[in-house]
Amino acid sequence: EMDDEPHFRFVVATRPTGYKPTTPYFARIPFAETQTEYRADFGFAEDALSGRKDFWFITTSDSQFTDPASMLSIAKDYAQITGAPGDPAFLVTVGDLTMSGTQWQWDMYDRIRGASRIPVYDGFGGHDGNCLTPRATTHYELRIGPPYYSWDYGGVHFVQFVTETTYLHPKARARQETWLKADLQAIPRGAPVIAVTHYPLSAEGGFDQRKAEGVNVLCQLAGHWHVVQAGSRNGAPVLICAPARGRDWGAYTTAYRWVRVTPEGVRTELRVAGQYQRIECVAPGPTAALGSQPLVALAYDSARTVQSVTCRATSSAAADKAQTIPLTRQGDWSWHGTFEPNAPGEWRLDLQATDSAGAEWRRTQTVRVTNGRLAKPQVDGDLPWILAGAPPRRLPHGPGALLQPLWVKHTGSVHVLHASPVVAQGRVYVAVTNPNAGTPGSGVLCLDASTGRELWRANSPMGDMRGPVTVHDGRVYAISGEGWVAAFNAETGQLLWSSPLDESYRAGRPLGINQTPPVPTAHGLLVSDWQAPQFLLDYASGKQLSQIKGNVGYYAAFATAFGDVMYCALRGGRMALKLPTDEPVWKGEETARSTSAGIVVNGKLFYTAGAAVKALDAATGAQLWQASVSNAGYQQPIPIVWDDLVLVNGTNFAAVDLATGKARWTVASSRDPDRFERSQRQVLAGSSTPLVAGALAYFGHDDTSVRAVNKDGKVVWEHRLGTPIKTAPAASGNLLFVHDYAGNLWCFAPTF
Incomplete structure (x- = not known):
């Protein structure tokens, strides 16, 4: 059938298992031609690797570059990641390869694609669709090929198709529907299928319908949301890929998925791009006390896994008596042991790692051991939820400045963005987050605050646990990514109750993006169904008491309640609503793409929005002032009030005047030449919401530091954890707690 709409037509040959193409796998038919018969030859050669029932491949999405510098950065990542040993089968992209689908951008994408060392199976996203009127997939079809097609590998049927169907004109849309139906009917009933689309498929139409048709969806790969997630439906994992562009969540935004398919199912592993033979000791730091203390080594490379790490410690006073420190792997990055210096002076730590290609990496660091000792841990006071305190995140006492690691516990978390620790009754509680297939280990962890000893660990009722947990009246509350x-x-970790915020989530929610904390209020537990609506739940039973219409937006914001009023802001509007009803108090405009949660102090509402911190009259919504604060990405930190200052994290850490919004001081993020040689192409953000405890403010940063500053903005303490800190620190008594990107929960104590 001829088509006067601007779409090419294609004849596509599905690659069979056990073979590889020796020619292009499709023939392109220009939309302007009138002939009805065409001839195309497709070549395939035997390929033993593609017959493997146990194989792996790599996925990414949303490169969306706009300039040559960004293009070169992504091309370097493609070259590094696809050069991994172990015969990865191919690279799958899930759309939004360009920003606006222009021919100039496609010229640059040719260079990105050409940097891959393995075959690339590309997908279409809306940003590739000319981004002009009329919308169409024409440029993609001209430069890449068919926007919907399939291939077989290892006995698995892969099918890539368009979910942003507004870019397909009616006849093209009908052709895709006809083709997809025929393609799925052509495979044996029950054959495993991996669906690849830009938007994640809907629960009912994308998964339930296919299940009813006898299609065995093994998993789905998708993108669009620019953040790593793992959802599910009917037991099939839905894996949202990280963006190949590197600025959306600051450092370590770009994380490729390694997807392994076995007869037992799908397993995945996230690999942060731009890491080159990273090996370093991050505990102890440059200075250590005498006595037993944690030793933490990081060893990581984007394309190679680490097989072993060894550490030898030698005192300058006894150079002939080196100590070999046993290390055990903890997560993807870390190796833990115990450092026990028995004499002050300079100690040399010799690290050696062996990777999956057999290469050895070495590094030597020195530690100055003093006559000091770690103080006895003292637990005093609670921070039971992320905005606890009066004003929020303000504690009367703190651990001080001369801090060293007391204990370090790996929580089991992977790719930690939002799982901030909280403290109550001498215990530390933290969500265990893992956005890999099946979200293994996700749940809640409880540790003794003084020792780091695990007291209990509880599994998530459904899906990943992404946001902070909340402790209230002897219960720990948590919201999973799947709602x-x-x-x-x-006390015990016993599950008291669990329920989905929507009945449709009982079979799983494909978009596992909810990262909000439960918020304690006088009217019940305030929870969010991701953007909207909000609900008040009964603390004891989980029963829904009321539904609130407020919307918190796409990213890391959540609704907060002060007194009987709930506040939220998102792109398109900000609002205050009465609790327990949703009677409007006021509404206003908000244009920033991403916002933080808001706090109310002395009648003023403070929140961050894009590259600014804003102050509003909490009673009327009238804006009082706005101050520029630069940041990168969408995970906006919450501003915190410290007497006459408002503290806000960002590219740099800043304090502005509470009354006027004028800048008071700035603490620049750190640039470590050695680290940035081995951790390349990273955009630094400050996502960590600060904590004021006693006379100091504590905050983490993408530059891998956790720091303390006094009220004049002077840095009085710093420790490098080796990976970004995107979560908010917590404190109790003389202890400081930090959950880093790699999944290590750190407890710092003072020395004397």
């Missing part, structure tokens, strides 16, 4: 709320006994 389930759970309550656990704070």
Whole structure:
């Protein structure tokens, strides 16, 4: 059938298992031609690797570059990641390869694609669709090929198709529907299928319908949301890929998925791009006390896994008596052991790692051991949820400045963005987050605050646990990425109740993006179904008491409640609503793409929005002032009030005047030449919401530091954890707690 709409037509040959193409796998038919018969030859050669029932491949999405510098950065990542040993089968992209689909951008994407060392199976996203009127897939079809097609590998049927169907004109849309139906009918019933689309498929139409048709969806790969997630439906993992562009969540935004398919199912591993033979000791730091203390080494490379790490410690006073320190792997990055210096002076730590290609990496660091000792841990006071305190995140006492690691516990978390620790009754509680297939280990962890000893660990009722947990009246509350709320006994970890925020989530939610914390209020537990609506739940049973229409937006914001008023802001509007009803108090405009949660102090509402911190009259919504604060990405930190200052993290850490918004001082993010040689192409953000404890403010940063500053903005303490800190620190008594990107929960104590 001829088509006067601007779409090419294609004849596509599906690559069979056990073979590889020796020619292009499709023939392109220009939309302007009138002939009805065409001839095309497709060549395939035997390929033993593609017959493997146990194989792996790599996925990414949303490169969306706009300039040559960004293009070169992504091309370097493609070259590094696809050069991994172990015969990866191919690279799958899931759309939004360009920003606006222009021919100039496609010229640059040719260079990105050409940097891959393995075959690339590309997908279409809306940004590739000319981004002009009329919308169409024409440029993609001209430069890449068919926007919908399939291939077989290892007995698995891969099918890539367009979910942003507004870019397909009616006849092209009908052709895709006809083709997709025929393609799925052509495979044996029950054959495993991996679906690849830009938008994640809907629960009912994308998964339930296919299940009813006998299609065995093994998993789905998708993008669009620019953040790593793992959802599910009917037991099939839905894996949202990280963006190949590197600025959306600051450092380590770009994380490629390694997807392994076995007869037992799908397993995945996230690999942060731009890491080159990273090996370093991050505990102890440059200075250490005498006595037993944690030793933490990081060893990581984007394209190679680390097989072993060894450490030898030698005192300058006894150079002939080196100590070999046993190390055990903890997560993807870390190796833990115990450092026990028995004499002050200079100690040399010799690290050696062996990677999956057999290469050895070495590094030597020195530590100055003093006569000091770690103080006895003292637990005093609680921070039971992320905005606890009066004003929020303000504690009367703190651990001080001369801090060293007391204990370090790997929580089991991977790719930590939002899982900030909280403290209650001498215990530390933290969500265990893992956005890999099946979200293994996701749930809640409880540790003894003084020792780091694990007291209990509870599984998530459904899906990943992405946001902070909340402790209230002897219960721990958590919201999963798939929209389930759970309550656990704070003492034992026993599950008291769990329920989905929507009945459709009982079979899983494909978009596992909810990263909001439960918010304690006088009217019940305030929870968010990601953007909207908000609900008030009964603390004891989880029963829904009321539904609130407020919307918190796409990213890391959540609704907050002060007194009987709930506040939220998102692109398109900000609002205050009465609790327990949703009677409007006021509404206003907000144009920033991403916002933070808001706090109310002395009648003023403060929140960050894009590259600014804003102050509003909490009663009327009238804006009082706005101050520029640069940041990168969408995970906006919450501003914190410190007497006459408003503290806000960002590219740099800043303080502005509470009354006027004028800048008071700035603490620049750090640039470590050695680290940035081995951790390349990173955009630095400050996502960590600060904590004021005693006379100091504590905050983490993408530059891998956790720091303390005094009220004049002077840095009085710093420790490098080796990976970004995107979560908010917590404190109790003389202890400081930090959950880093790699999944290590650090406890710092003072020395004397």
